[in-house]
Amino acid sequence: MAHAKPSGAEIIKAASQGLRGPLGAELGAEVVKGGLSEAAYTLLKFHGTYEQFDRDTATARKQAREDKEWSFMVRVRASAGRLTAAQWLALDDLAEDFADGTLRITSRQGVQFHGILRENLRASVAAINATLLTTLAACGDVVRNVITSPAPRRDALHARLEAEARRLSDALLPKSRAHHEIFLGEEAASAPEEEPLYGPTYLPRKFKIALIHPDDNSADVLANDLGFIMHPHGWIVTVGGGMGMTHNKPATFPRLADPVALIGPDEVLEVAEAVVRLSRDHGDRSDRKHARLKYVLAERGVEWARTRLSEDLGRELRPAPPLPRLSIPDHLGWHPQGDGRWWLGLHIPSGRVAGRLRVALREVIERFGVNPIATPGQDLLLADVAKEDRAALEAALRANQVALPEAFTPIARQMMACVALPTCGQALAEGERVRQPILAQLEAELGRLGLLEERISLRVTGCPNGCARPYQGDIGVVGRAPGLYTVFVGGDFAGTRLSFPLADKVPLEAIGATLAPLLAAWTARRAAGEGFGDFAARLGPEDCRALAGGALAA
Ligand code: SRM
Ligand code: SF4
Secondary structure: OOOOOOOHHHHHHHOOOOOOOOHHHHHHOOOOOOOOOHHHHHHHHHOOEEEEEOHHHHHHHHHOOOOOOEEEEEEEEOHHHEOOHHHHHHHHHHHHHOOOOOEEEOOOOOEEEEEEOHHHHHHHHHHHHHOOOEOOOOOOOOEOOOEEOOOOOOOHHHHHHHHHHHHHHHHOOOOOOHHHHHHHOOOOOOOOOOOOOOOOOOOOOOEOEEEEEOOEOOOOHHHOOEEEEEEOOEEEEEEOOEOOOOOOOOOOOOEOOEEEEEEOOOOHHHHHHHHHHHHHHHOOOOOHHHOOHHHHHHHHOHHHHHHHHHHHHOOOOEOOOOOOOOOOOOOOEEEEOOOOOEEEEEOOHHHEEOHHHHHHHHHHHHHHOOEEEEOOOOOEEEEEEOHHHHHHHHHHHHHOOOOOHHHOOHHHHHOEEOOOOOOOOOOOOOOHHHHHHHHHHHHHHHHHOOOOOOOOOEEEEOOOOOOOOOOOOOEEEEEEEOOEEEEEEOOOOOOOOOOEEEEEEEEHHHHHHHHHHHHHHHHHHOOOOOOHHHHHHHHOHHHHHHHHHHHHHO
């Protein structure tokens, strides 16, 4: 496809000599004032880190003619969210020694640190690498951390999902040794390495992969550029999902991936590489807001994609069968793993591990040697608990005032909220920090209607980029401007249908009241077992908006 002038990021990548550019020099230089150059900022993402500044203090500091408070967010690529006890303890040390004293479980089974100062960045990345984890390709225009079912069920199905996720995550890493040179002290290469899959300019945009079994879509497979859904004859390949959009720019939109092909059980890596090449060669490199593979699929269609992939692979790909029914089980609380051991799923509000929760997790992970698993819902599963340790582990958590899952309402347990302010440079409104007030409003409305025990998904983001996947699920609350949100409804709990906007520019404190009439209509008129999102979708946008409009006017 012929495209217009390449975007600035493309020019930076092309000149970077395999993701090096000015990084080594700038990170080594003594910092006087200001942030990194644009090239260094752009390339740093591929190494798993973003330069940020504290948005809470920026305005006052500017008025006082002081520099912003610069620091780095560092993202750990934890394939399939799996960590060992030793890795968690090392990450916990890092949170204390170099970051803001918190760890942040992400919506893609990763772990983030915030507030790392430039002088500690290399040491932080090296410390992560020393735990046999990496930050390489945790961000940037490459294949990101591959996600899957977090459940540590010790059966062939889950073993396969985990193994494929790890294999893809490792195999699709960039080949450049720039990361090892810049962060890990490896001797510089005489020439940039070949990137047989990515090529010298890597991908037009980020690229995300999930693998699931239909009985566990907690990874929201259809939000990914590429998905693999287990099928009795192999895998259904889904292509072209993504959440990001910009308010009032209809050319940008969230999209669920299409089922494109049915492949054999052992073709996952080969097909993944072909889909990566599809994105590499056909994604729009002139406009980063139009560069994701979802726009290629939206414009060219499924048949076109399957034909291109078949040509690339040199064999005809079978069309995909209709998607099976997907569902999302509850991973929180105690569950037998099937090997005599148990896991305890803990709800971590917004994934933020801080204060006494951090202390308690450290204590139980150290004492009982349990292995943590980050979930795609920003929660944490403690795996491999011996039966005889269950009571003591629970008591240790309770002694530290850690809220166990039963302390949360179903809507709280399912809730996600993105990071947003003060670190995220893209935030238009608060996310994580308004999780509690938004939840409290919804809980109050649900309580009034006798619906508190209902399973409803609620996802909050500080901007339309969609980091907590707000356009899937029952209710999405998306930052519009400080204190104002767009409220979405009509998606489904299982993540197979996109929602629609119910009301725009809703003040933070009116979110519950805006949803109240629709929730009331749901109790009165729902079909047996009908979820909130399903009901809203059945009613349709117009009727839903009429109900919400009345509430807003009141
Ligand atoms: Fe995200 C950008 C945080 C999952 C879509 N995301 C960002 C940045 C790096 C902001 C920036 O560009 O300056 C955020 C860092 C904030 C901070 O201070 O930490 C950020 N995204 C996150 C996390 C931490 C949210 C969370 O609260 O858990 C998630 C990290 C996942 C990980 O471990 O890799 C996170 N981001 C997602 C998801 C969910 C998913 O992948 O399942 C999405 C929607 C799916 C998708 O990709 O379409 C998502 N993030 C975006 C976008 C929009 C991309 C687009 O196509 O338009 C951006 C902005 C961008 O890329 O330009 C973005
Ligand atoms: Fe930042 Fe927006 Fe992502 Fe929230 S959704 S973390 S505000 S980019």
